[in-house]
Amino acid sequence: MARVDLNLIIRNLRIISGLLLFIYSLMHLLNHSVNLISYEVADLVREKYFSPIWQSFIALVLLYSSFIIHILLGIYAIVRKKSFNMTLLEWAQLVMPFLALLLLIQHVAAGFIITKVFGGNETYELVFAAILSSPDQIVLDSIFWTLMTLFIWLHGVIGIHGLLKFKSEFYVRNFHLINFFYWIIPIFSILGFIAGLRGLSVLNYIKSLQGLDNYIFSVFEKNIPQQAFPVVFQIEPLVLKYYPIVIATLLLVILINMIRARFFGSIVIKYSNNQTVLVSKGTTVLEASRIAGIPHQSICGGKGRCTTCRIRILSSATSVPDPNEFETRAILKNGWDKDIRLACQLRPINAITILPILNPSSKFQSSGKHEILMGKESEIAILFVDLRNFTDLSERKLPFDVVYILNKYYEICGEAIERHSGRLDKFIGDGIMAIFDKQKFIEENSRNAINAAKEISSEMHDFNRQMKADFSEELKLGMGVHAGNTIVGLMGYGSTISETAVGDNVNIASRLETLTKDFECELVLSKYVVDKSGLNSDNLPSESVKLRGKADDFEIVPVKSVTDLVFLET
């Protein structure tokens, strides 16, 4: 029978309940924003669109159970923690919901009791009336409501961001736009809240001028059944009385846990530099590093998503626990050998000696682009362009002319490459390397690279007319295109770090460009890229060549007239 991984179940439950709550919050905040028009319209929208979705029996069960499950699992995760040596963001995600819960529990409980137990209505008008009923507390209550909204929303956003930045390329690519919505939604919601509160306050004032002094209380009577009042009025004192006790108990458990892990540990974790840490059973290796203040990469904060915390087990007193689901996935995906483990998931049961694999002081940590930071395999096309006769030419021309010609050539190539969804990777003297990886499939990336080469060729022919007139010279190009599964990642040092590609396929593309001299042509394509791109190869005979570093012959397609290349209809 398949082994049930409790950690995975807990993780999935947390994610699913969190996602459901996030969707609810999103719709709730959008509804708040409608108060910018008026609270009557916001109530109308709530009744017509919001309630039908969330007030069905199934939705209510899912919503309330998600609320409870998410809180309980959050508490469970905190109680299990042995170290609170965390980043600011991790602290924010941990503390914000506890601050917000003080008010949120009252809000949820009151809503449930009024609507589900006593059959009343929880309208915006009622919420604003409740705030206006204590005039000396209006400012404070408004601040608390605003903070509650912000804290809950930000907690959700940090969670979603932590989840998607390692999983979704679409998310990473469109983060600027998504980030805009992350901020604009709570801002509009808070503005809506203030506008609605102000709207009811003005109405209350008008009513008082008309001699109706207890308009606010008439709102209560309209929405809350008489029998509900005594129960609803019990909520606040009860929450204020017991919430601090719950928090204090939680803090005590955390403290005991930390003391146990730090001072009564029985498991020795030894690092490759001979540093040792004594921790209690159940402590992860990452927590051990944090307890001892040993720098250890952990971009995802120990959630098993980024693999930056990985270690090599150099020796162990007894066998180490089997990898859990998160580790198993990482091991299978990356093809690690069995000694490589995730420090944030491994909880040793006996003495071990380990070596953290990633340099903890690497500047890469701040990049935030996890996938390219770690390197990933992508189906990309690579284009190399080089000026054939430029060294000779530069010796005969004035420096000003050389700079002008080179810049014009860079401009032509750069524009053509970018127009076809490529990116300039490097300038190597008068050579250019470009990567085409914007599309998911190699077919499209290959087609883009060939189209860019076509355009470069055509533009350079035009430019050569001007060159001939102005300088009595012509520029000759050599280009090579190959495609394949290639390692792409952030490489370099300090300010020179950039996303680039390395490996066999890059070398091949570069060698194809060099072959243009031997074949006296402008472009050499690999046969592979020709096939993948769907190029019409009727008049393009292939050749077998020996490439440096390749044992087998390599199929290439020399192209004399680049601008005549056409693709087969798809």
Ligand code: FES
């Ligand atoms: S810290 Fe991210 S996987 Fe361990």
